[in-house]
Amino acid sequence: GxxxxxxxxxxxxxxxxxxxxxxxxxxxxxxxxxxxxxxxxxxxxxxxxxxxxxxxxxxxxxxxxRAPLPPVDVESITTVGAHVRHAVFGPGTVESVSGHRVTVHFTAGSRTLDAQVVAERHLMWKE
Known part of the structure; x- marks a missing residue:
């Protein structure tokens, strides 16, 4: 089994x-x-x-x-219209921002993410 x-x-x-x-x-x-x-x-x-x-x-x-990764600037990934890349979802465009939540349009659809979390974990950055 x-x-x-x-x-x-x-x-x-x-x-x-x-x-x-x-x-x-x-x-x-x-x-x-x-x-x-x-x-x-x-x-x-x-x-x-x-x-x-x-x-x-x-x-x-x-x-x-270990050598730390350079910090991701939260402002750079929370600007409407910014081109970003997510480690899993790939390239996307910021559609809207509400507080710490950012909605990004990816090829597979839109996702709402916590900007602080994705920045701290180096999961999304500005292209």
Whole structure:
């Protein structure tokens, strides 16, 4: 039963990947590794599998010590008419702004997002 569930989860993962129309974004989280993501990444040229355990004498670099991404200016993604890009939805145009909520028209339709959250998580930026 457990093997069948794993295979079904794997099948659904690949079905979801084939539904991507223009861009596919896979997130790889060190704390919660996905066997499915690792399998896809391993098939890419030049990919090196990360060791499950750090080599002796080396300490893992904590996430806070890694170089941070440059901040996303919230004002730049909350200007009506601004051309933006979302990590999942792709390119879009800001249609309206109401407080911290921004409505963006993407190819797949309009989405209302929390501008502060997408900026903090680097999910959307001005193009």
């Amino acid at each position: 457990e093997t069948q569930q794993y295979e079904e989860d794997r099948r659904l993962f690949y079905v979801a990947m084939t539904r991507a129309r223009q861009q596919l974004v896979l997130f790889d989280c060190v704390a919660e590794r996905s066997a499915f993501v690792e399998e896809v990444l391993a098939a890419l040229p030049g990919h090196r599998k990360r060791p499950d355990v750090e080599p002796a004498g080396r300490r893992p670099v904590p996430p806070a010590a």
